Amino acid sequence: MSKRATGRSETVGSASGHLLVCRCEEVSIAQMEQVCSMGVDTVRQLKMATRVTMGACQGRVCRQLVESWFYSQYPAARREAELLSQRPPVRPVTFGQLAEGGSL
Template identity: 60%
Template sequence: MNCSSMIICRCEEVTLVQLEAAYEAGCRTSRQLKMKTRAAMGACQGRVCKQLLETWIIAKNPASPRDPELLPYRPPVRPVTFGQLAKGDV
């Protein structure tokens, strides 16, 4: 497997190349990278990729201070159909 095609966020299919491009474009915090690439915005809400993303940022610039904007975990969301909403079953 080519390292450049490594997927960091499976839910949103964000690759290492996309993270590198966003970093080079000026995104330095995990929140900035999330907004630029959608990493940690998928169905798992960062439960799978959050730690990898934050570790990658620290590895890119170990001398930088810790990110004050660390990504929060969000509760999982379950799909609701319009029929359920109309009946009030939710």
């Protein structure tokens, strides 16, 4: 399936700097550019520095967009064996739900 068929832009790298890439953590392209200019050279380091993909959706919404943007901007960057991965919980759980102790 092509990028166009999935609805993803092929020109992510030219998007406005104020565009939010990760809505859960409110991380913009401009923030990612700023962090990368300080020497970040892997997607994982970008994740640790900005919290991108660490929000309520755990990267389900933005992971592919972040990886696509990073490697389009930094083609010589070291590719990681495992790209960003989703982490449990399988679905987001609020602290309120945990405090109630009921079935999730």
